[in-house]
Amino acid sequence: METMGTKNPNRGNFHQRPSPPPFAAVSQSTTSFLSSGPVVGSEAPAFRPTPLSAPQTTRPFLSSGPMVGSEASGFRPTQTGKYDDPSIPPPPSSYAPPSVGPFQRFPTPQFPSTAQVVFPCNSALGQPVFSPPIRPPAGHVPSPPSSLHPQPQVPYVPMGSPPQSINHVPSSMNVPPSSLDPSFSAPRTTLESSQSAFPGYPSMPSKVVTQPPPVQSTPFATRQGGYGPPPPATSSPFLAHQGGYVPRPPVAAPLGVYSREQMPHQGSGPQMGAVQGLTEDFSSLSLASVPGTTIDQGFDSKALPRPLDGDVEPKSFAEMYPMNCSSRYLRLTTSAIPNSQSLVSRWHLPLGAVVCPLAEAPDGEEVPIVNFAPTGIVRCRRCRTYVNPYVTFTDGGRKWRCNICALLNDVSGDYFAHLDASGRRVDLNERPELSKGSVEFIAPAEYMVRPPMPPRYFFLIDVSISAVRSGMLEVVAQTIKSCLDKLPGCPRTQIGFITFDSTIHFYNMKSSLTQPQMMVVSDLDDIFVPLPDDLLVNLSESRTVVDAFLDSLSSMFQDNVNVESAFGPALKAAFMVMGQLGGKLLIFQNTLPSLGVGRLRLRGDDLRVYGTDKEHVLRIPEDPFYKQMAADCTKCQIAVDVYAFSDKYTDIASLGTLAKYTGGQVYYYPSFHSAIHKEKLRHELARDLTRETAWEAVMRIRCGKGVRFTSYHGNFMLRSTDLLALPAVDCDKAYAMQLNLEETLLTTQTVYFQVALLYTSSSGERRIRVHTAAAPVVADLGEMYRQADTGSIVSLFCRLAIEKTLSYKLEEARNSVQQRIVKALREYRNLYAVQHRLVGRMIYPETLKFLPLYGLALCKSIALRGGYADAQLDERCAAGHAMMTLPVKRLLKLLYPNLVRIDEYLVKASSMADEFNISRLPLMADSLDSRGLYVYDDGFRFVIWFGKMLSPDIAMNLLREDFATDFSKNQVTLCENDSEMSRKMMAVIKKFREIDPYIYQLCHLVRQGEQPREGYFLLGNLVEDQTGGMSGYLDWILQMHRQLQQNA
Amino acid sequence: MVCEVILWVIFFIFNMTLLALDFYQIVCLSDLEADYMNLYESSSRINAVIVPEFVVHGLFCSLFLVTAHWFMFLLMLPIAYYNTMLFIKRQHLIDVTEVFRFLKAEKKYRVIKLSFYLVLLVLVIFRFVLSMLNSIVDEDDGVHGSWWY
Structure with a gap:
């Protein structure tokens, strides 16, 4: 022991x-x-x-x-x-008999x-x-x-x-x-x-x-x-x-x-x-009854651990340090920081954190806002740490000691308060910054290099023939129009539009006009912006013009037969219009950019490239133009959201780069058709436009001496070694980072982390959101395992693996995930196995019991699975971009989706949607009963699976169609009709959607045995089954077990 | 023999240019690391001199070849080859979006190059002095010319 x-x-x-x-x-x-x-x-x-x-x-x-x-x-x-009062320096650990x-x-x-x-x-x-x-x-x-x-x-x-x-x-x-x-x-x-x-x-x-x-x-x-x-x-x-x-x-x-x-x-x-x-x-997990033998058949795969309750946040951490910020905002991969380099090297899992600085807080737990107006924000002189619950006041309240660098700072007169007998400030309860782990400061003028920018939305819309034909243009125009009243930051909000096909169309929206003026620029090599001041206008002043424009937009291009796309030049033009102040650029792209700078060519359909060293090239931007533009956009505080709609290849790898380095997001609607995707696009675009957004932000995470964050993963650009530039941030974005020890041995007892996000709110206020957390330093690997958080480990793994696919083969990215899990388990095994003779048994820490499964799910996720045939290149890249931004909870749901049987509920009379309790099933084909109706929900879409022997009543009631109809034509949709059953079904779907409001989940109906739809939508995603050359859950465990034993 | 001296003077100038370019890049990277310079400026400055550096290196190398200084040529060749490879793969420029991820590696690479050029400089100076001595000896008596070689 x-x-x-x-x-x-x-x-x-x-x-x-x-x-x-x-x-x-x-x-x-x-x-x-x-x-x-x-x-x-x-x-x-x-x-x-x-x-x-x-x-x-x-x-x-x-x-x-x-x-x-x-x-x-x-x-x-x-x-x-006892510990939570950091002020008391713990006595030196000269604790003699530890054992x-x-x-x-x-x-x-x-x-x-x-x-x-x-x-x-x-x-x-x-x-x-x-x-x-x-x-x-x-x-x-x-x-x-x-x-x-x-x-x-x-x-x-x-x-x-x-x-x-x-x-x-x-x-x-x-x-x-x-x-x-x-x-x-x-x-x-x-x-x-x-x-x-x-x-x-x-x-x-x-x-x-x-x-x-x-x-x-x-x-x-x-x-x-x-x-x-x-x-x-x-x-x-x-x-x-x-x-x-x-x-x-x-x-x-x-x-x-x-x-x-x-x-x-x-x-x-x-x-x-x-x-x-x-x-x-x-x-x-005993995998062999007798040491040496492997069981295959006899082993009951039902007994394997499954995260059927979804993500379980580690509670111990919050309980240990009640003043820590909520795990919504910051999750460490292990809440026990190793004290030495050698311990770090034995911890084979990523050591770091996942930060979601603006995560949505439930009602009643909003982050308190603090205004330090007269004094200025209280910060440490040396390390610039913001005042937080873990600083300690000494000297009768005249000094405070920084918890991160231990420097004694003076307390300014305005901030002074006496200390009570226990050394706490008497005004502790009135000061949220001293009692809450998350707090928001209102930043004075020193924190601005320019006046806070207004929210600015600029739309770059493809109006080529496919955009018009698919109905995208119409839906976009309608949605934008319906959101105009809800855009944040009124009345300062600004808005502007450029449309393009083979030429670029600018719109003069000056408030004095009644109709927008369209100006066409066809010289793609030397872009110039006509009327640079009237293209991006104040929404409330020019509201009528904007309305008129959006009303006429789809009819204007109704008969457009242009198939070209001068995307690059249009992007440059948008950049020139927005360059001065920045803002959010929403790009609606329907075809492969074909003209001017940044034109792309069809790639990715070459089967032979897969499995060779050149494979990764497909997943990185082909033209350096995109990286350069992304860098320039970030520099000018422009965040780019890319909406891609094409039914053919659009090179998401290149377009997505724009979102990647500007803190944006990629929305991908393969084969967009307004009849099917209308609601989805509408919902997602509306959310993108109306959710609370933080503008021109920078984020830095500070941590105690001896520890340092070394690498960052997510959608942002590093402005200096530890400063993340985020032109726009919102609650749906999370960032991961890894830390390392700078010193060989940490002497402190606790390491503090402080995330600070400096941003401009939509209301035009400069604010600093600060999350503070503390974690103990330990000398014991076992303790690290006990405090591990599977969710954030998986999140980091996922980001690392996706980054790896940008320079290596998919195969290697998958292997590295597996290898790291194996190494971690082996290390754990070595901790205990020798004494306990665990031959034939796979042991793992309780906290990481789902790690192998999530690892498997990650390897089977769209971004990493299989090879050429297993996922379209665009889909793969879009999934990769999405996974790089997802907060932990949503990522885990995407990796191990809910599978729920609902026919029993539908048939049962007089039950309400509220009563429907979600009991998740293991994701394997055995869970599917051909007499049942199942909903598969990964947070991005629903797949509704109709068993072959499902009672025809149900199908009839739900679909108003004969059950024998071919679902693949997409004509059969689930819509509410007058039957009780249908209402219940829709209520359940609605309830599911409310759980994940970030995305509008489309329902895909699949009937058992209907190939290839069934395979594509459902069977391929049942991660526990053997699919596409990847092993099933049991095999995966056995495989790991074997590897564990080899070098144990 | 005078032309030999001139040749070595030219080599010396080439070498100093390379050293200067390389050193400049290292300084830029250090500034970037220490946050004295923003990454856009830093990477555009570095990128501006990378291609000139490659060209100078290439000229230097080929000049050795043309003037039949085989040993020096072979010494220069690996780096010339490496540069060419980078250029062909379009990886020679600093990627402004990922600078910080590769900062350490880029710096290391340049420090190694810098030390190589320093070694080269020693060699060049040595040969330069030799050739100068040679030419002086030559002038004094043209008989025992190039016994060094």
């Missing part, structure tokens, strides 16, 4: 406790307890950890990892309770009836508490700290059974490790003296294990409820591992089986010791 040992020092620091009793005492006690066998029963010795082995408590077989994980997290908060922890908390034998309680709340109680309280049984069971409550599911194996149960060696294995210790320890004598040490052992505390029934303290009892009855014991060895994956840990019974079949080798004393010590929280 070196892990525990290593962990302890940190804990010790957290608690700021005086160092616990000397090690010597402990060791004696251990010896003594070894001898105290009799109490435990004959098998007891098996559990006795030898002094050394004891610390490594982890029951290897305890497949019930999930629970353990949760408990661990549950406990975190307790330690932090002592585990041994120490054995209660005296005298109290056989008492629970061997480990205190959940050491920290809560305060350090001094320990040894005495343990004695009286009542005292042991402190009411659990509030932090524990949220995790009722802490897997408690009912230990309430009478003492004899102890003899049951095998069954006890199942017990969550931490609980193990205490329970067995009861018999051990003489250890009490050392108990005081156990506060260092925070993760244990919640486990109250009592032997005799009377002892069952209330907390325990409540917990137990959560577990429910143990599942029926199953005889097959395979079932045994079930415990590991099943979300609700069905702990106990199967383990019994386990212990018999799997643990024979444990019989010998010393090994047992190791087993017993297990207190680590990992899950294991």
